Amino acid sequence: MRAPVSDLPLVLDDVSLQAGATAILDRISLTIAPGAPTLFIGPNGSGKTSLLRLCMGLAKPTGGRISWGGRSDPTPTRRAFVFQRPVMLRRTAAANVTYALAQAGEPRARRGERAVALLERVGLADLADRPARLLSGGEQQRLALARALARDPQILLLDEPTASLDPAATRAVEEIVLSAAQSGIKIAMASHDLGQVRRLAGEVVFLARGALCERAAASDFFDHPSTPEARAFLRGDLVI
Ligand SMILES: Nc1ncnc2c1ncn2[C@@H]1O[C@H](COP(=O)(O)OP(=O)(O)OP(=O)(O)O)[C@@H](O)[C@H]1O
Numbered sequence: 001m002r003a004p005v006s007d008l009p010l011v012l013d014d015v016s017l018q019a020g021a022t023a024i025l026d027r028i029s030l031t032i033a034p035g036a037p038t039l040f041i042g043p044n045g046s047g048k049t050s051l052l053r054l055c056m057g058l059a060k061p062t063g064g065r066i067s068w069g070g071r072s073d074p075t076p077t078r079r080a081f082v083f084q085r086p087v088m089l090r091r092t093a094a095a096n097v098t099y100a101l102a103q104a105g106e107p108r109a110r111r112g113e114r115a116v117a118l119l120e121r122v123g124l125a126d127l128a129d130r131p132a133r134l135l136s137g138g139e140q141q142r143l144a145l146a147r148a149l150a151r152d153p154q155i156l157l158l159d160e161p162t163a164s165l166d167p168a169a170t171r172a173v174e175e176i177v178l179s180a181a182q183s184g185i186k187i188a189m190a191s192h193d194l195g196q197v198r199r200l201a202g203e204v205v206f207l208a209r210g211a212l213c214e215r216a217a218a219s220d221f222f223d224h225p226s227t228p229e230a231r232a233f234l235r236g237d238l239v240i
């Protein structure tokens with residue numbers, strides 16, 4: 001049985017991440033609460049992936065505290081992560097989802113039925129018996145989303161899930177993300193694609209050099225960025 005616990009709000013309190021002498025993230029305080037998607041943007045190397053990994057509990061901060069629903073134990077309960085390049089098990093698409101369901105504690109007798117429903121949800125029902133590693137990049141990313149949804153997450157963390165996809169495959173992934181958001185799942189996602197940020201974001205968190213530079217409702221961020229770094233980023237200037 002899944003424990004009736006919550007992973008939200010996800011609270012970062014004065015969080016830093018240091019690797020040797022390098023400061024990767026610098027004293028970030030941020031609360032991720034239920035609501036419209038939060039999109040993390042910023043130049044290459046600004047710390048988006050590192051921040052998402054901390055939010056998932058895949059790495060520990062070197063300073064500050066993180067809590068999930070008031071708990072500081074990083075064992076994931078109601079959260080899931082989708083990587084930029086998902087790694088597929090050497091099994092069929094359906095078996096990849098069944099495996100995720102087993103890991104999430106779904107009773108064996110219900111896994112087949114739920115796997116079918118999840119594959120339908122991401123538009124892969126026709127490819128259920130195809131070896132997952134033979135799927136296209138876009139199909140693999142949709143399968144990664146089905147596996148993440150198998151965990152019945154309250155919060156879904158996504159690291160540039162469409163970075164190597166063409167526009168049609170990107171749209172397919174965006175539709176799944178939007179429908180997950182509409183079903184009440186909190187989306188926290190890094191993206192490089194400003195068009196995508198406009199399509200998906202309720203709020204934007206802008207990072208530069210490991211610091212949280214700006215956080216605003218998406219429309220405010222695009223219409224009135226308040227920091228010089230964000231203005232330069234939106235103009236397409238190099239932000240170092
Ligand atoms: N384990 C590590 N040791 C040292 N430096 C690291 C480590 N992990 C990340 N970094 C550095 O921290 C910075 C932030 O990296 P991160 O991958 O979080 O950025 P990002 O915003 O996701 O970049 P991109 O847009 O390219 O995906 C980079 O300069 C990176 O080289």
Ligand SMILES: [Mg+2]
Binds near residue numbers: 048049050159190
């Ligand atoms: Mg990254």
